[in-house]
Amino acid sequence: IxxxxxxxxLSASVGDRVTITCRASExxxxxxxWYQQIxxxxxxxxxxxxxxxxxxVPARFSGAGWGTDFTLTISSLxxxxxxxxxxxxxxxxxxxxxxxxxxxx
Amino acid sequence: EVQLVESGGxxxxxxxxxxxxxxxxxxxxxxxxxxxxxxxxxxxxxxxANIRQDGNQIxxxxxxxxxxxxxxxxxxxxxxxxxxxxxxxxxxIYYCARLVVPPPIVGWFFDLWxxxxxxxxxx
Numbered sequence: 556i557x558x559x560x561x562x563x564x565l566s567a568s569v570g571d572r573v574t575i576t577c578r579a580s581e582x583x584x585x586x587x588x589w590y591q592q593i594x595x596x597x598x599x600x601x602x603x604x605x606x607x608x609x610x611x612v613p614a615r616f617s618g619a620g621w622g623t624d625f626t627l628t629i630s631s632l633x634x635x636x637x638x639x640x641x642x643x644x645x646x647x648x649x650x651x652x653x654x655x656x657x658x659x660x
Numbered sequence: 661e662v663q664l665v666e667s668g669g670x671x672x673x674x675x676x677x678x679x680x681x682x683x684x685x686x687x688x689x690x691x692x693x694x695x696x697x698x699x700x701x702x703x704x705x706x707x708x709a710n711i712r713q714d715g716n717q718i719x720x721x722x723x724x725x726x727x728x729x730x731x732x733x734x735x736x737x738x739x740x741x742x743x744x745x746x747x748x749x750x751x752x753i754y755y756c757a758r759l760v761v762p763p764p765i766v767g768w769f770f771d772l773w774x775x776x777x778x779x780x781x782x783x
Contacts, residue, residue, distance in 0.1 A: 584767070585766055585767070586766065586767030587767070588767070588769040588770075590705075590770075592705075596775075597755055597773035597774065597775055597776055598697075598705060598755070598770070598773055599773070600769055600770060600771050603760075603762070603766065603767070603769040603771075604762075604766030604767060605766070607766065609771065641704065641705055643705075643769070644767075645767040645768050645769065646767060648721075649707050649710075650707070651704055651705040651706065651707070652704075653704050654704045654705075
């Protein structure tokens with residue numbers, strides 16, 4: 556199973572609504588997770604099972620999708636959200652997507 | 661405090677060996693699968709290996725099979741990664757991570773990560 560993410564990078568402003576897409580080459584049911592990585596830090600789990608919000612993660616983050624197409628949405632971008640976001644499928648041999656870098660416009 | 665702390669990284673020549681350790685604290689270590697994930701400089705994340713609670717089931721990514729060995733010592737709350745025949749392309753930050761399989765099953769995920777340890781393979 557191959558994973559792609561789009562866009563590979565984007566520039567946005569504080570308060571913007573941001574949506575990142577992750578696509579699998581075949582159906583992975585809802586076995587899709589999202590992680591945030593701030594530069595110089597370890598990754599942090601945001602969403603598991605495509606749409607379940609990890610405990611402690613702000614409600615402005617949400618996930619959706621099933622099968623091959625998934626999205627991560629940040630409803631109102633905050634300064635601490637500028638980071639790289641990775642999807643990960645765990646349906647078969649686990650694999651991370653290539654990442655989407657979100658930086659300041 | 662719930663945490664994972666990696667150690668053992670450093671500079672090693674191609675063909676050399678290195679043993680990484682991960683010390684777990686603040687949770688019941690022997691109740692969890694554990695994993696190693698690496699990140700080459702400026703690159704994305706790659707899962708390296710996962711190990712079951714009892715240490716009797718281990719999965720490796722193809723690129724490290726036959727060279728890396730993952731193990732755990734539940735009495736010491738510790739995880740290990742023995743890396744042999746190291747190559748330049750193994751240069752990366754290596755993260756230790758806790759793996760969770762929640763009921764109902766929606767696929768597993770890593771919910772706790774260490775800060776990582778840098779491995780540099782170079783002559």
